[in-house]
Amino acid sequence: MNTLNIFNKQALFLAALAVASLLPVSKTYAQEGLKQETIDIISTNQPKLRDAYKLNLTASLPNVDTSKPALKYQIPALNLNFMYQATPLKPLALGKDSLGNLQNNFLKLGYGNLQTPYVQAGFxxxxxxxxxxxxxxxYTGSKDSKIEDMQYSNLNVLASGAYLTSKLKFDASLAYDRNTVHYYGYDHDTANFKNKDLAQTFNQITAIVGVENRPQNDWAFTFKPDVKFILFNDSYKRTENTFIFKAPIRKQIFEDIYIGVEGVFDLSTYKVDNGKAINNNIVAIHPAVDIIKPGFVLHAGVNPTxxxxxxxxxxxxxxxxxLIKKKLILSSGWISYFEKNSYRNLATKNPFLAGLSENMMNTRVEEKYTGIKGTLGSHFNYNTKFASVTWYDQPLFINDTLDTKRFITVNETMLRAFQLHAEIxxxxxxxFQARLTFDWYNYNKQETQLKPWHLPPFQGDLFAQYTIGRKFHLRADLFALSGTYYLLPNKDFNKTSGAWDMNAGAAYDIGKNFGLWVNANNIFNSHYQRYYLYPTYGFNIVGGVLIKF
Structure with missing residues (x-):
């Protein structure tokens, strides 16, 4: 039975008892007849449960206990028995320098087929x-038995040294050079000369003194002045004294910007025995700014001269x-400079020169060029340049009409050419290393002379060197030279033939102190003429021994 139903019935019963107790008590009579009564129920009782009591709780953290707990612990003693006993530490002696003693001295001796002695020594x-x-x-020299008076000899002696302090470095050198050639460019069938009339000996004494500061970092102020004295003469009592002073100064002002200036004094005096002295002086100042950034370099300056x-x-x-880091670099420039036409410089180019002309002027060269260079992979490198070059007051060599075995100079007021330079x-x-280089000039305009006399339009060189087992060294040079124009006594002109020339050499290290070497020159045995009437030496081979100590 449902609990709620029982509860309702009990409530009705109690309600009835309560109503009955409120009614008046009547006297008891003889049995009377039952009266009919009615009970009215005003409302139905609906019991309800009392609402549950709810607790209102508010969450909160307990107070922080700032007191330091007293912790007590014990670590039991543990005894370990080691079988290995470490040795006490001791400082070790500093090891010796890994760099061995230098072989500061050498002696190289040899001899060749053209009566060629060869002596070279260094200490x-x-x-x-x-x-x-x-x-x-x-010292070296040669004499060709096939062509009379075709001989030369070179002697070079150089002493140099340097002294260093904490802030400065001093350099000094003294050199003597003696070069002897013979005027063999004549018709040997019709002419006959004595040896003393054909020999030409150039003597040169050079003294250099310089000083350079030793900066502690790249930002330091650097300077490197030097003074050079040159005494030059020949067998015909021509003398030339030269004084050269250079004073370059450089300073880094920002992380990638440098400023610098260089003063140049190049003073020369040329004099023939009992003749008039000719002064040739160049004075210049070279201020410039260098900007050096990763992937970008700019040198901007002017040369007041x-x-x-x-x-x-x-x-x-x-x-x-x-353009591509280290692989493709665009190089361009606009530069101009002077080439000094002193007797010493011209005789170095053409030793068969008959003195210096009185109206000789220095050559001003102007170049405007652009090109690309860089690297290919980890082994190849290349460099190309295309330039427009102009020479002002360029000296050209022609055979003297009175004595064709000697050369005189004529002045070309302006000479222009396009130049292509390439190397890889x-x-x-x-x-192993190899290099191919060539220069090609397209002479397209000259104002004074009919042709650019004795200037080769093309020169090329292929060089290779190979080492086997670090002891056997091989090398070879292949040269190519185009023909040049020359002027005849009757004012007509002609052109020499182009030529190929090849040199090769080998060296073998027997040990640390000894070696063998051999050099072969003009293997093709081509008697080409760099200057008209002067054929080169033919095949020449020289070999000998090298001693190092």
Whole structure:
């Protein structure tokens, strides 16, 4: 039975009892008849449960206990018995320098088929913190039995040294050069000369003194002035004294910006025995700013120069921009400079020169060029340049009409040419390297002379070197030279033939102190003429021994 139903019935019963108790008590009579009564229920009782009591709770963190607990612990003693007992530490002695003793001295001796003695020697002081010095001697010569009076000899002696302090470095050198040639460019069938009338000997004494500061970092102020004295003469009592002073100064002002200036004084006096002295002086100042950034280099400057009592403001601008880092670099520039036409410089180019012309002027060269260079992979490198070149007052060599075996100079007021320069190289550590280089000039305009006399339009060189087992060294040079124009006594002109020339050499190290070597020159045995009437030496081979100690 449902609990709620029982509860309702009990409530009805109690309600009835309560109503009955409120009614008046009647006296008891004889049995009377039952009366009919009615009970009215006003409302039905609906019981309800009392609402549950709810607790209102508010969450909160307990107070922080800031008192330090007293923790007590014990670590039981643990005894370990080691079988290995470490030895006490002791400082070790500093090891010896890994750099071995230098072989500062060498002697190279040899002999060749064209009566060619060869002597070369060098002596040095080795490694020193404060000073070093050295002595170098070289002598060689040749004589061709097929062509009379075709002989030459060279003697070179150089002594140099340096002294270092904490802030400065001093350099000094003294050199003597003696070069002897013979005027063999004549018709040997019709002419006959004595040896003393054909021999030409150039003597040169050079003394150089310089000083350089030793900066502690790249931001330091650097300077490197030097003074050079040159005494030059020949067998015909022609003398030329030269004084050269250079004073370059450089300073880094920002992380990638440098400023610098260089003063140049190049003074020469040429004199023939009992003749008039000819002064040839060049004075210049070279201020410039260098900006060096990763992938970008700019050199911007000007060259105010005084030469032949004339002033020229020359440009000096060079730029390199990396289009592809280290692989493709765009190089361009606009530069101009003077080449000094002293007797010493001209005789170095053409030793068969008959003195210096009185109206000789210095050559001003102007180049405007652009090109690309860079690397290919890890072994190849290349460099190309296309330029427009102009020479002002360029000396050209022609045979003297009175004595064709000697040359005189004529002045070309302006000579223009397009130049193409290219080179590519391959390097594999110290084992193998090769390089191809050539220069091609397209002479397209000259104002004074009919042709650019004795200027070769093309020169090329292929060089290779290979080392086998670090002891056997091979090398070879292949040259190509185009023909040049020359002027005949009747004012007509002609052109020499082009030529190929090849040199090769080998060296073998027997041990640390001994070696063998051999050099072969003009393997093709081509008697080409760099200057008209002067054929080169034919095949020449020289070999000998090398001693190092």
């Amino acid at each position: 040095g002081s080795g490694r020193h913190e404060q000073y070093n010095y050295g002595l170098y001697v070289n 005084w030469s032949d009592n004339k002033f020229k403001l020359l440009p000096d601008i060079v730029n390199e921009s990396h 190289g391959y390097i594999e550590e110290e084992k």
